[in-house]
Amino acid sequence: xxxxxxxxxxxxxxxxxxxxxxxxxxxxxxxxxxxxxxxxxxxxxxxxxxxxxxxxxxxxxxxxxxxxxxxxxxxxxxxxxxxxxxxxxxxxxxxxxxxxxxxxxxxxxxxxxxxxxxxxxxxxxxxxxxxxxxxxxxxxxxxxxxxxxxxxx
Ligand code: FES
Ligand code: FES
Numbered sequence: 522x523x524x525x526x527x528x529x530x531x532x533x534x535x536x537x538x539x540x541x542x543x544x545x546x547x548x549x550x551x552x553x554x555x556x557x558x559x560x561x562x563x564x565x566x567x568x569x570x571x572x573x574x575x576x577x578x579x580x581x582x583x584x585x586x587x588x589x590x591x592x593x594x595x596x597x598x599x600x601x602x603x604x605x606x607x608x609x610x611x612x613x614x615x616x617x618x619x620x621x622x623x624x625x626x627x628x629x630x631x632x633x634x635x636x637x638x639x640x641x642x643x644x645x646x647x648x649x650x651x652x653x654x655x656x657x658x659x660x661x662x663x664x665x666x667x668x669x670x671x672x673x674x
Contacts, residue, residue, distance in 0.1 A: 525589040529554070530598025536585065544588045545569045545580035548595060556596040556624050560653065567652035570625035571595050577632035577648075596624035599631060607631045610669035618656035626652055630666050639670050 522537045529552060536551045543562075548554045548571070557580055560568035564582040571580045572594035599605045603612070607630045617623045626649070633640055633648040640648070645666050649659070 525585050527585075527588050527590065528592040530593070530595060538585055540586040541584045543581050544571070544573075544583040544585055544593065547585050547588075548580060548593070554595050554597055558621055558624055560622065560625075565651060565653070566622070566625075567629065567649075568622045568625040570628045570652075572628060572632055575632065575635060577629045594628075596627055599627065605631065606669045607634065607665070610665040614661050614665040614668060616658050616661040616665050618658055622652065622654045622656075622658075626654070626658075626662055630662070630669065633666065634670055640666060 523540055524535055524537050526533060526535045528534070529548070534552060536547050538547055538551060545557060545559060548557050549559070557571055558568040559581065560566035562581050564579050567579065569580040570577050573583065573588060574591050600608060603609070607627050611617065611623070611627060629648055629652060633644065637644055642663065645663050649662060
């Protein structure tokens with residue numbers, strides 16, 4: 522079985538898995554980082570979103586061979602103590618209901634705010650267009666992104 526090296530939450534990791542193994546399963550099953558969730562496995566729900574070199578990607582659609590040599594950030598690596606501005610805004614806005622989709626939402630929000638400090642409603646809608654929340658938290662997600670950006674709700 523081939524061996525792949527990647528950086529996960531700042532730590533160099535080596536994994537022995539098939540080339541086409543989705544990054545999602547490497548994170549969850551090989552590395553035990555279960556914060557990243559499996560929703561659809563088809564790239565349409567966003568629950569598996571992580572950062573790859575700072576960009577939000579769907580880990581279910583990212584084979585390990587493409588992630589090798591790159592830096593992955595998962596929700597566990599966003600902060601040690603929940604102090605990332607997005608995490609704080611999520612708590613302040615009480616965004617989560619069941620919570621299942623939320624790690625992916627939070628990672629997309631963090632990536633969005635990195636590339637655009639003060640996103641418009643259209644920017645937010647665009648960034649979250651392929652996220653599905655069965656609990657319908659979309660309005661609170663929008664408020665939390667704005668709060669994290671330091672703008673009006
Ligand atoms: S599990 Fe990856 S997009 Fe749904
Ligand atoms: S909070 Fe339940 S699916 Fe989004």
